Amino acid sequence: MGRIETVGIVGLGLMGTSIALAIRQRRAADRIFAMDRDHSAVEAAKARGAFDKGSTSYDTLKGADLVVVAVPPRAVPEAVVSAAAMLSPGGVLTDVASIKTEIVRAVEQRLPRMIRYVGGHPMAGSERQGAQAADPDLLAGRPFIVTPTAVSDDESVEMVSAFARGIGMRPVILTPEDHDDLVAQVSHLSYLLAVAAVTAASDQALELQGPGFAGLARLAASPLELWTQICSANRDAIRRALARLRGQLDQIEDALGREDALREILAQAQRRTKGGD
Amino acid sequence: MGRIETVGIVGLGLMGTSIALAIRQRRAADRIFAMDRDHSAVEAAKARGAFDKGSTSYDTLKGADLVVVAVPPRAVPEAVVSAAAMLSPGGVLTDVASIKTEIVRAVEQRLPRMIRYVGGHPMAGSERQGAQAADPDLLAGRPFIVTPTAVSDDESVEMVSAFARGIGMRPVILTPEDHDDLVAQVSHLSYLLAVAAVTAASDQALELQGPGFAGLARLAASPLELWTQICSANRDAIRRALARLRGQLDQIEDALGREDALREILAQAQRRTKGGD
Numbered sequence: 001m002g003r004i005e006t007v008g009i010v011g012l013g014l015m016g017t018s019i020a021l022a023i024r025q026r027r028a029a030d031r032i033f034a035m036d037r038d039h040s041a042v043e044a045a046k047a048r049g050a051f052d053k054g055s056t057s058y059d060t061l062k063g064a065d066l067v068v069v070a071v072p073p074r075a076v077p078e079a080v081v082s083a084a085a086m087l088s089p090g091g092v093l094t095d096v097a098s099i100k101t102e103i104v105r106a107v108e109q110r111l112p113r114m115i116r117y118v119g120g121h122p123m124a125g126s127e128r129q130g131a132q133a134a135d136p137d138l139l140a141g142r143p144f145i146v147t148p149t150a151v152s153d154d155e156s157v158e159m160v161s162a163f164a165r166g167i168g169m170r171p172v173i174l175t176p177e178d179h180d181d182l183v184a185q186v187s188h189l190s191y192l193l194a195v196a197a198v199t200a201a202s203d204q205a206l207e208l209q210g211p212g213f214a215g216l217a218r219l220a221a222s223p224l225e226l227w228t229q230i231c232s233a234n235r236d237a238i239r240r241a242l243a244r245l246r247g248q249l250d251q252i253e254d255a256l257g258r259e260d261a262l263r264e265i266l267a268q269a270q271r272r273t274k275g276g277d
Numbered sequence: 278m279g280r281i282e283t284v285g286i287v288g289l290g291l292m293g294t295s296i297a298l299a300i301r302q303r304r305a306a307d308r309i310f311a312m313d314r315d316h317s318a319v320e321a322a323k324a325r326g327a328f329d330k331g332s333t334s335y336d337t338l339k340g341a342d343l344v345v346v347a348v349p350p351r352a353v354p355e356a357v358v359s360a361a362a363m364l365s366p367g368g369v370l371t372d373v374a375s376i377k378t379e380i381v382r383a384v385e386q387r388l389p390r391m392i393r394y395v396g397g398h399p400m401a402g403s404e405r406q407g408a409q410a411a412d413p414d415l416l417a418g419r420p421f422i423v424t425p426t427a428v429s430d431d432e433s434v435e436m437v438s439a440f441a442r443g444i445g446m447r448p449v450i451l452t453p454e455d456h457d458d459l460v461a462q463v464s465h466l467s468y469l470l471a472v473a474a475v476t477a478a479s480d481q482a483l484e485l486q487g488p489g490f491a492g493l494a495r496l497a498a499s500p501l502e503l504w505t506q507i508c509s510a511n512r513d514a515i516r517r518a519l520a521r522l523r524g525q526l527d528q529i530e531d532a533l534g535r536e537d538a539l540r541e542i543l544a545q546a547q548r549r550t551k552g553g554d
Contacts, residue, residue, distance in 0.1 A: 195543055212468065
């Protein structure tokens with residue numbers, strides 16, 4: 001497979017702009033065509049030098065070999081369909097939404113069968129938003145999950161994987177369902193635990209917070225609309241992850257009065273954290 | 278009140294050595310006398326330049342104006358009593374344990390009434406251990422909780438508070454009971470949430486963890502024996518904090534199917550995180 005000449009980017013927020021800057025930094029493509037419906041987002045990304053050609057119109061993407069759709073989850077299907085019309089022959093589309101089952105299904109229902117699309121999720125981010133906060137280092141070394149289905153072709157999967165490597169990420173192939181289950185356990189659960197802990201703590205307790213709690217609390221400051229969409233769309237997997245977590249909290253609470261049992265639970269978590277279990 | 282001439286430190290682990298280095302850095306006292314029962318800890322702290330005189334014997338502390346006992350929670354009462362015999366006339370003892378009710382009560386029961394002791398808790402730390410990992414910057418700007426009781430005298434409270442300011446920390450006066458309740462909500466709860474989340478996540482999910490989860494998981498790597506003691510001793514306050522957290526998780530789970538309700542919960546946490554609520 002040849003080098004990707006032109007990457008198109010839809011959505012110039014934190015993730016779209018970070019990907020653009022990573023393409024530049026690592027010379028992962030020759031040209032970047034980018035669009036965002038919001039003129040100020042285009043201007044902010046332009047100020048970061050994030051594209052060769054940019055506008056508020058999908059027309060700008062004309063001739064792209066790979067289009068990356070980096071808009072909020074609910075807007076992905078519509079944006080993929082709009083961008084598909086601009087794709088060069090043999091081109092491929094992907095997206096960056098952190099939920100996949102619902103989105104991949106919606107996209108595949110709406111796209112003509114001849115158009116090639118594979119879901120993606122670069123597992124990176126920040127509690128900040130917008131092109132101003134974009135940073136290619138957010139992506140470096142992180143997993144880029146690629147989620148093919150029965151209708152995906154191998155060449156598209158390989159093209160998205162090669163692109164992920166090109167921007168310094170580590171491609172991981174998962175089904176959309178496995179993706180949603182796994183990210184519920186790590187990404188979505190840690191956000192919701194942060195929300196619960198911050199809400200449950202008294203004002204006075206929040207004032208005393210140490211670096212451990214502050215790291216947790218920072219997650220609760222994440223973009224509101226994005227996370228409302230993520231948690232709503234992935235609620236089934238989140239419920240399963242919450243059930244497992246409650247089971248662990250029950251065991252911990254039960255062990256609080258029995259020191260040997262408590263030590264064993266804490267030791268198991270410590271080993272898992274250090275990769276020794 | 279005059280300048281503190283000699284500070285004695287019992288226990289040259291991460292916290293004792295960090296305090297010693299902060300005294301040096303900020304010239305908060307003229308001399309540091311330090312002891313640890315473990316010869317290798319004394320050597321490691323010596324290599325960091327943490328004291329003027331150090332040994333494995335309490336005799337080393339003779340003549341100290343303020344003694345800071347920085348040993349694991351359960352060892353505090355015994356260490357305070359041993360160090361009390363070395364205190365200069367008018368001297369004061371404090372400790373750094375992150376639980377207070379049980380410890381302050383035990384110390385006050387065992388110390389002669391003429392000996393002045395006020396419980397302390399510098400709210401700082403790291404998942405690392407030992408003098409090698411000591412760092413005075415861990416303390417800078419953080420709360421140093423001082424926990425007087427009915428038998429404490431104002432001068433001792435002021436001396437410990439002045440010392441806290443001297444090493445760059447922010448003294449906060451609380452009863453031992455309020456202290457335990459508040460730190461359960463922020464410090465102890467975030468540790469136990471990390472333990473539960475790490476234990477509940479599958480191996481494959483752990484491999485995909487992003488920076489948010491990694492920050493949480495790092496807490497689960499904290500020193501095992503220390504945290505077993507903390508969680509056992511503060512189990513009543515931890516149970517209360519866990520009950521509040523479960524209530525919040527119930528509300529979140531209930532709202533997962535109703536987007537407006539979910540957005541409102543997430544927004545409230547975001548406002549609290551940003552200090553706007």
